[in-house]
Amino acid sequence: MARKLSSVLIGRARAGQIGYELIESALDRPGWKKQQDSCFPPASLAHCMNNEELEGRNKCLSPEPLKRALVSLQAKHHPRKMSEEDHYDEEEESVDEEDESMDEESEEEEELLTHAEHKEQGNQSYKSKDYRGAMGHYTLAIETARNDLDHVSQEEASELRPLLASYYNNRAASFTMISKHVEGIEDCDAALELDPKNAKASIRKAKLQQSTGDLDGALHTYSLMLRFDANDAKAIQERVSIQTLQKRVQLVNELLEKTRGLPLTPNREGRQALAQVELVLAACPSWSDALTLKVEALLNNKGRTSEAYALTTKLMRESSNQQQTTKYQWLLLLRATCLFNMAQLDDCLKHIRQVMVGDPDHKVAFKMLKFVRSLTKKKEEADKAYKERRYPDAVESYTQALELCNTTGASSPTLTGAPRYDVSNYKAKLFFNRASTNANLRNHKEVVEDCTEALTLDDEYTKALLRRATSLLLMGEEADCAKAIRDYERALELLPDVSEADEAKIRDTKKKLQQAQVQLKRSKQKDFYKLLGVARDATDGEVKKGYRKLALKWHPDRHASSTEEEKAKAEHTFRDINLAYEVLSDPVKKQRYDNGVDEQDLDNPHADHHHHGGHGGMGGGGIDPDVLFQMFMQQQGGGGGRRGGGGGFNFG
Numbered sequence: 075m076a077r078k079l080s081s082v083l084i085g086r087a088r089a090g091q092i093g094y095e096l097i098e099s100a101l102d103r104p105g106w107k108k109q110q111d112s113c114f115p116p117a118s119l120a121h122c123m124n125n126e127e128l129e130g131r132n133k134c135l136s137p138e139p140l141k142r143a144l145v146s147l148q149a150k151h152h153p154r155k156m157s158e159e160d161h162y163d164e165e166e167e168s169v170d171e172e173d174e175s176m177d178e179e180s181e182e183e184e185e186l187l188t189h190a191e192h193k194e195q196g197n198q199s200y201k202s203k204d205y206r207g208a209m210g211h212y213t214l215a216i217e218t219a220r221n222d223l224d225h226v227s228q229e230e231a232s233e234l235r236p237l238l239a240s241y242y243n244n245r246a247a248s249f250t251m252i253s254k255h256v257e258g259i260e261d262c263d264a265a266l267e268l269d270p271k272n273a274k275a276s277i278r279k280a281k282l283q284q285s286t287g288d289l290d291g292a293l294h295t296y297s298l299m300l301r302f303d304a305n306d307a308k309a310i311q312e313r314v315s316i317q318t319l320q321k322r323v324q325l326v327n328e329l330l331e332k333t334r335g336l337p338l339t340p341n342r343e344g345r346q347a348l349a350q351v352e353l354v355l356a357a358c359p360s361w362s363d364a365l366t367l368k369v370e371a372l373l374n375n376k377g378r379t380s381e382a383y384a385l386t387t388k389l390m391r392e393s394s395n396q397q398q399t400t401k402y403q404w405l406l407l408l409r410a411t412c413l414f415n416m417a418q419l420d421d422c423l424k425h426i427r428q429v430m431v432g433d434p435d436h437k438v439a440f441k442m443l444k445f446v447r448s449l450t451k452k453k454e455e456a457d458k459a460y461k462e463r464r465y466p467d468a469v470e471s472y473t474q475a476l477e478l479c480n481t482t483g484a485s486s487p488t489l490t491g492a493p494r495y496d497v498s499n500y501k502a503k504l505f506f507n508r509a510s511t512n513a514n515l516r517n518h519k520e521v522v523e524d525c526t527e528a529l530t531l532d533d534e535y536t537k538a539l540l541r542r543a544t545s546l547l548l549m550g551e552e553a554d555c556a557k558a559i560r561d562y563e564r565a566l567e568l569l570p571d572v573s574e575a576d577e578a579k580i581r582d583t584k585k586k587l588q589q590a591q592v593q594l595k596r597s598k599q600k601d602f603y604k605l606l607g608v609a610r611d612a613t614d615g616e617v618k619k620g621y622r623k624l625a626l627k628w629h630p631d632r633h634a635s636s637t638e639e640e641k642a643k644a645e646h647t648f649r650d651i652n653l654a655y656e657v658l659s660d661p662v663k664k665q666r667y668d669n670g671v672d673e674q675d676l677d678n679p680h681a682d683h684h685h686h687g688g689h690g691g692m693g694g695g696g697i698d699p700d701v702l703f704q705m706f707m708q709q710q711g712g713g714g715g716r717r718g719g720g721g722g723f724n725f726g
Contacts, residue, residue: 189219193241200244205251212245239269246278255282255360271302277312284316287361289323292316319357323364326350330370338415338496344374365389366401369408373415374494383412403429407439408493415496417503419450438491449500452478456507465514472508476501502531506538509545516611518545539565540583547590548610550603555594562587589669602654602667610668614659621655 187195196211219238223231242265249258262279265272280295293316299309329347348371354364365385372382386409396402410425423446429439456471479497509524525542528535543561546554562583569580603610606620626632628651633644653673657663663676 189215189222189237189241192218193244196244200248205248209245209248212241212248215241216245235268239265239272239275242268243272243275243278246275250278250282253360255286258282273299277308280312285358285360287358287363289316289320315357319354322350322354326354326367326371330367330374333374333494335490335492336494338374338376338494338498341374344371347371348375362389362392366405366408370493373408373411376496379412379415379496383409383416386412403432403436407442410442411493411495414446415499417499419446419500422446423450441490442492449475449478453504460507460511465511468511469508472504472511476504479504498531502528502535502538506535506541509538509541513541513545516609518548521545534568536565536568543586543590547593550593550597550601550610552594552597555590555597558590559587559594562590600650600673602657605650605654606658617655617658621651624651
């Protein structure tokens with residue numbers, strides 16, 4: 075009896091199923107204490123301690139605390155056998171002879187479940203989708219049947235072996251449902267050893283082999299089935315399916331081989347490879363090699379890098395114990411390519427170096443390392459120049475980095491054998507950085523061009539949209555303002571999907587959109603910046619320089635001998651120039667003007683860009699143009715001029 079109970083519990087432990095229920099059933103057997111050590115060897119105790127139902131009792135793997143827990147459970151089930159003074163003693167090795175005789179009598183009265191009954195319980199658990207529970211019951215059925223097999227006649231054994239094979243097959247089905255394919259195949263082998271003609275076990279084994287990518291093994295299994303029945307339609311059909319899968323895998327490898335070492339461009343090979351590998355994975359979902367092929371196929375399709383990166387994370391986690399293998403090194407290179415495509419070159423280099431640590435002579439890794447290093451070096455030079463405000467040098471370095479990206483193309487063997495890479499995101503970042511540098515140089519036309527290039531490569535590059543909109547507004551033409559409005563609207567659509575976007579960023583963009591709308595309206599009217607011929611980000615010195623130049627040009631005294639029409643035009647232009655200078659040279663008025671307040675309301679502190687008309691505004695023209703001009707010239711160290719007056723400034 076003790077040996078039977080021990081084998082049953084150990085079998086349940088192997089299936090990971092020893093738990094509260096089984097311990098209770100063990101405690102229900104009189105004599106459990108006598109057989110305590112043999113029934114619960116250390117391995118089984120470890121399984122018990124890992125079981126969720128005992129987790130709250132004690133989490134260590136030491137057998138002694140568990141034995142105490144078992145004693146407390148025994149007290150629950152057999153309170154009459156435990157007095158208040160009873161406790162577990164590690165040195166106690168014997169029991170009362172009277173208790174022993176009582177146990178022996180109870181053993182005769184009580185019997186374990188039969189293997190058929192355990193199998194039935196397993197079926198019930200399987201139907202209710204409790205696959206781990208089903209494994210436990212099938213394990214009990216297997217252990218019980220194997221124990222019976224040692225104590226029956228040859229005739230009875232020949233009848234029992236097919237039943238035992240079916241129990242192994244049922245447990246293999248449970249293993250399959252929780253993706254334990256290796257254990258499932260082992261059980262199928264055990265079933266076929268007992269019953270070589272067991273078609274269900276053969277088909278299940280072949281399916282498990284196919285699922286894990288052992289296509290040759292699956293073909294062999296079906297071939298063995300055909301030895302017993304050459305006309306087995308199922309086996310014949312499945313063999314054809316396996317052979318088709320092998321051809322698909324071969325095609326995927328051939329397609330991907332053509333793309334390696336090249337920058338990503340729209341290509342038919344990448345699309346075909348991905349379609350084929352998806353069909354393979356539908357039939358072989360647990361095949362790690364096919365999943366690796368899918369990573370590379372995804373890298374051959376624009377916009378699928380994030381999927382490829384997530385898949386490498388899964389594969390690396392599953393392959394953590396195979397880090398020195400060639401397959402793992404290739405997986406690292408695929409992940410490095412994903413990081414390169416996402417413009418994360420520092421992390422990309424770490425993965426490439428990890429490959430080189432395992433294999434210093436890895437040719438593909440060396441080529442990738444050299445290429446990525448050259449890119450990072452040039453970008454670091456540009457970034458350093460930018461931080462040091464050496465903007466012309468930074469523009470030149472960013473340009474050289476972009477040229478380096480462009481020179482590695484289909485005609486270059488630099489990355490032969492490497493996964494296909496996508497330089498688009500990195501180039502987009504370089505274009506944006508060069509645009510930011512040009513913005514500091516106030517080269518807004520170049521800023522717009524570089525941001526447009528960046529957005530061509532990445533149409534969801536929010537920073538490039540905002541940078542381009544700002545420069546478009548500073549350029550100030552009606553068409554530029556309209557484009558800026560569209561950029562701000564597009565940015566607002568994208569911001570909620572950007573992880574770093576917060577309410578402050580969205581509010582700021584909305585404010586800029588309103589300013590762009592105001593500027594569009596103003597571009598159709600009088601624009602003080604245009605009148606003075608300066609940009610909207612002009613400095614005070616540039617505003618003064620622009621005013622001086624135009625005031626001298628359009629001063630009425632200079633047009634005294636002109637026609638009446640020309641005199642009127644000069645006087646009108648001179649008045650507008652003076653008004654523009656009066657506003658743009660006053661920080662308060664300039665800010666209010668930039669915020670969209672109408673010209674006639676600039677002196678009204680309660681007006682905003684929605685307010686039209688008002689009192690005490692500039693509708694009357696503000697300071698007299700001649701007075702303003704004289705004041706300006708005196709500040710500049712020159713004389714003042716008066717129309718019709720003598721002396722002072724000479725317009726010769």
